[in-house]
Amino acid sequence: MKTDVVIIGGGVIGTAIARELSRFNINIILIEKEDDVAMGTSKGNSGIIHAGYNDDFNTLKGELNIKSNPKFDKLCADLKILFKRIGSLVIGFSQEDFRKLKELKENGEKNGIENLEIIRGPKLFELEPNLNPQAKYALYAPSAGIISPYKFTIALADNAVINGVKVLLETEAKDIRIEEKQVYGVVTNRGLIETRIVINAAGLHADEIAEAAGDNFKINPIKGEYQLFDKQWGNLVNHILFPIPTKLSKGILVAPTVHDNLLIGPNSYWVKDKDDPATTKAGTEEVCEGARKLVPNLPHQDLVASFAGLRADIEGRNDFIIEASKKIRGFINVADIESPGLSSVPAIAEMVSGILKEVVKEISPQLELNCQDDFVETLVEQPKFADYLDKTGEWQEIVEKDTDYGEIICRCEKVSKGEILRAIHQPLPARSLDAIKRRVRAGMGRCQGGFCSPKVLKILSEELKISPLKVSKKGPGSEILKTKTKEIIKETGVKFKDEVRV
Amino acid sequence: MKLEYDLVIIGGGPAGLAVALEARRNTVKDILLLERDKYLGGILPQCIHNGFGVQYFKEELTGPEYAGRFITKLKDCQINVKKETMVINITSDKRIIAINRDDGLLHIQSKAVVLAMGCRERTREAIAVPGSRPAGIFTAGTAQRYINIEGYMPGREVVVLGSGDIGMIMARRMTLEGARVKAVLEIMPFSTGLIRNKVQCLDDFNIPLKFNHTITRIEGGKRVEKVTVAQVDKNLQAIPGTEEEISCDTVLLSVGLIPENELTSEAGIKLDPVTRGPIVNENRETEIEGIFACGNVLHVHDLADFVTEEGEIVGRAVGEYLKGNRKFRSQPIKIFPGDNIAYVVPQHIDFIVPGRKKIKLFMRVKKPEERVKINLIDDKGRVLTAYKKRIVTPGEMVSVFLPEVLLDDKLKNITISIKRD
The missing domain is CATH 3.30.9.10 (D-Amino Acid Oxidase, subunit A, domain 2)
Structure with a gap:
């Protein structure tokens, strides 16, 4: 496999960079070791877009937070996700x-x-x-606001995919192939991806990736x-x-x-x-x-x-690392993105885009960074039943077009089958129960999936054409079910009639 | 689609089924039963164990058989049933919005409404078990559905947290399927389920039940790998040094049920903070006239038989309500839980009913006690009547009769208290 740029890490930083770079007509692959994006820091944080008074403007943290904050209204409107500037x-x-x-x-x-x-x-x-x-x-x-960090990440990934970025899930970077101090490729569990540019957005694991390229810091x-x-x-x-x-x-x-x-x-x-x-x-x-x-x-x-x-x-560092490696050509680190990382996402992506331009000039001048004419900046609004509870007439029209929207699967969050099917077939598709939950909230409510998870499992099994035994909570190794009934008895040969009083 | 009915029943489990049949017997005409699942019976179709019907039919049935008897009768009574239909809103003036695939959104106006939505299981969060969040953690009822309806085993090596009835039944069910149930842990010093289930599901299968024990940590990245178990002190806090690790791939939770009353609250109906069901009178009528509630949405019952009984009370009451010939007392009698009583249903008595001899009161105790008297006490502290019980325990609902003759006009409050005999 060969590409122009590999982004390592499908967190909010990696996906935002992917979306930003997808403006250019270059080939981009984003690799993520888990079965979905937003599986690390991006799903377990406060979801706050800070106003920007905490940090000094002379730091990247201060500067990028301040630059990013006003951009969230349009960005979230484009991505069709909620952003509430509640202060x-x-x-x-x-x-x-x-x-x-x-x-x-x-x-x-x-x-x-x-x-x-x-x-x-x-x-x-x-x-x-x-x-x-x-x-x-x-x-x-x-000017402070709230956002769903994982929905933000998924929307960025969706948008990047629509613009041609290839997202490879369950693909883990094992090593960076370097020749004569120049990036040559990324070795993954699925084979080598040849590339001259690597962007390290591996979050908690960014130090391990950087080390493979000769940069030393410890996360x-x-x-x-x-x-x-x-x-x-x-x-x-x-x-x-x-x-x-x-x-x-x-x-x-x-x-x-x-x-x-x-x-x-x-x-x-x-x-x-x-x-x-x-x-x-x-x-x-x-x-x-x-x-x-x-x-x-x-x-x-x-x-x-x-x-x-x-x-x-x-330890001992109080700022983001966003720079091209000084040792290896074609290697860009976007690391140590602690708070206010989420708040700085749009400006981080733009800054990386700028660094990429410099890197390309240096190492691949033949690669032309022209903007795609057909870049898609906005996602299409996907109707959610929970938003239509007081607009039932409008939902009636949706059900008449597609009856799947009339079948409610998750009673707590009021999610229809149509929404779940859409999540399984969206640009960055959901392949597990948790991935469905993050996209459409089925299983996110007060019963925590007690009622709907058997139903969602069945839908996933049917849509992905896999055995129910292969459906997982969050990727391989986290399958929900162990065997068909009667199988364990066959394996062990235990007969209860003989052994215990019933 | 716009529809009008005399009675709309929300939920086709044992409660809703009993209401439908009994209302029909009491000459209620246009009845609509709304069920969110593909089949009627509520949770009964997945309860393939026996023990149903002993009280009501005087014979022992499985859950599907018990439900089947009512479903068969329902077919003969021409009651409108809409399955796979989810109610999304009820208003205090008895307008209902529901949705299904075929009709889309249904706008229904009814003269009477019965809430029979049942309950849901408490989750891990309700009891705050720390640790990671891997696959392999199920509420007992969800595991029951996977095994008995879907035909799949959710685990091989199991630890059950909580000694609720479904937990004990699932410990046996999984054992019969060849899984190893390593322990059932109960944080309290007594079982929270029926004694008969402890005997028939755990003791008979040599499954250890550890009282005063809980899980203090769940470990595992993708799938549950082990749990840490500890003994607890009187304040239910883990005692340091008593920790023990048990390897397992599955944790089943049976830590209580919560009446599912989101629709009820949205309709503006007041809930009892203890039962978490609506506050009702002896007709199981909520504070909004003509909206009734019964079964596990009202308070969590031990047996489906008791749910049926309560559904029949409501079926009759709906008939009376629609006929409009009810006589209110000059003031209601309020019934309060006293010593060692967690709650009493109904919470008040509103009507004068000629010919009525007694009213059955249902209650749950807070802690087990032996050789007790259940005293019904009036405003002035006088014991109106008393019942002896050999044993009371939170896992088993207690019922007593309130004789009609005691209900004079001046009686305002009754407190029910447990006293050592």
């Missing part, structure tokens, strides 16, 4: 907190954010009636645990509520999600294993305690999911 409040309780809020505000203003405001007194509780009554001050940033994973509450609680808060930030993190937040759930978290601690997003009892308690400082009455009885995410961190 954020950093909550202060003491005089010292007040000083810190002023510092944040000054920094934000230095970065060019104009509408920051320090709020105090009754207005605070008008904005947030359920806020801890001991709160005294807040830094209000109206330490930081774990953050979250709790998600039932949809009836999304209106418990109206904004993203943060505590006063520390050097290590922006703290345990309380925020609604774009799907009206309530999200609390994350805590923040270094772990060794890059692939172990397990929750802990201590973490759960820490997250609840942290969140209660902001909103004392949390609906613990209506917890829908606990999850954890891991994010990349390089």
Whole structure:
């Protein structure tokens, strides 16, 4: 296999770069080791688009966050995903907190954010009636927003695929083939992909990929645990509520999600294993305690999911790495994308596009980076039954055209069979239960797939023309079912009549 | 499509089926039964074990057989049934919106509505088990569906968390299929299911049931690999040093059921915080006149037989409601749970019914007790009547009769309390 550019990693960074580069008429392959995109940091984070007052404008973090924030309205409208600019409040309780809020505000203003405001007194509780009554001050940033990070990633990937990017799932980079200090290809579990340009967007594993190309940095994973509450609680808060930030993190937040759930978290601690997003009892308690400082009455009885995410961190470094390798030609690192990584996505993609142009000039001047005339910038809106509950007449027309939209598979999130079929056949198709869940929310609700997962499993098996035994939760090794009934008895030869009293 | 009915029943499980038949017997004319699944019977078709019907039919049936008896009768009564039809909205003025493949959206106006949507299983999150989120974690009822309806085994080496009835039944079912059920863990010092299920499903198959134990961690990347199990103290906290690892590929959860009342709440009907079902009078009528609820949507029952009984109460009550000849008491009698009583259904008594001799009250206790008296106490602390019980336990619903003669005009409140005898 041969291509012009290989992007390693199907997280929000890799897919955003893929979409941006798909403007050019070059051949691009994105490889992802899991069975779907958004399987690492991109699915386990807060989903916040920050206003940009936290970091210094002289850092990439500060600059790219500030440049990106205003772009989200159009980008999300183009991608047909939800983005809600609900604003954020950093909550202060003491005089010292007040000083810190002023510092944040000054920094934000230095970065060019104009509408920051320090709020105090009754207005605070008008904005947030359920806020801890001991709160005294807040830094209000109206330009902060919320997004679904995995839906964003999937939409970016869909859009990239429509524009010609080839996404290879379950394809893991094993080595970078280098000849005379120039990238020559990527060795994968599926064979060699010849390319002269590699973009390393491997997230937590970016250090391993970089090492194969001779660049040395060490990524330490930081774990953050979250709790998600039932949809009836999304209106418990109206904004993203943060505590006063520390050097290590922006703290345990309380925020609604774009799907009206309530999200609390994350805590923040270094772990060794890059692939172990397990929750802990201590973490759960820490997250609840942290969140209660902001909103004392949390609906613990209506917890829908606990999850954890891991994010990349390089010790001693407080900025993104976005640069062409100084040692190897054709190798671009996009690494250490910690917070505010998600908030910086559009500008990161544009910056990488700029770096690519330089690299191409240097190593492949024959490759012309012309923009495709037929670049598709927008996705087509896909109707969701849950959005039509008060527009039933319009949904009736949809059902009349395609009866699959009249069969409701997921009762909690109100997802029709038509939506699930579409997810299985969209540009970046869903091939597992979790992939369906991330695309259309079947199984995301209060019963957590108890009722719909057997039905979704059957649909996947029929559509992909595979045995139900091959249908998985999240790729090979995570199959849901073990055998047909009666098979284990045949294997073991156990006869119960003889052995136990029935 | 616009439709009008005398009675719309939401849910075709044992509750909805009983309502339909009994309402028809009580001369209710235009009845529509809406069922979201492909078949009637609710969860019964996947309950292929025996033990159904002992109370109602005085014989032992399997779930599909039990449901089958009602479904057969239903066919003779010309009751309209729409299967694979999901109700998405109910309003307080009894308008219903539903959807299916053939009709698209149905807009239905009914004179009476019965909520019979059943319940759902509590998930891992309801009990906050830490660890990873691999394949191989199922609620017991989902595993039951995979095995008994779909014909596939979801695991080979199993740990069951919770001693609810479905969990114990599935421990036996999977054992019979050749799986190894390594343990059933119960965080409480007593079984939360029926005693008969503990004996017939666990003891008879040498499946260890560990009281005061829970899972403190689930491990595995793609598929469950092992769980850490620990003993708990009186406050249900894991005792350090008692941890033990059990390797398994499957965790089944049987940690309780929750009445499925999202539609109810959206209609503005008030729920009881304990049952998580609507607050009802002796007719199982919610606070909105003409909207009734029965079966597991009202409160979680132990036996389908009790659900049928409750459905029949509602079937009769709908008949009375539609005839319009009901007489209200000057003020309702409110019934409150007292010592060691978690809840009582119905929560209030509203009607004067000539010829009625007694009202059956259903309740659940908070903790097991032996040799007790169930006291029905009035506002002034006087014991109106009392019933002796040898044993009460949260896993087994308790019922007592409230004799009509005690219900004089001035009676406002009754509290039910458990006392050591």
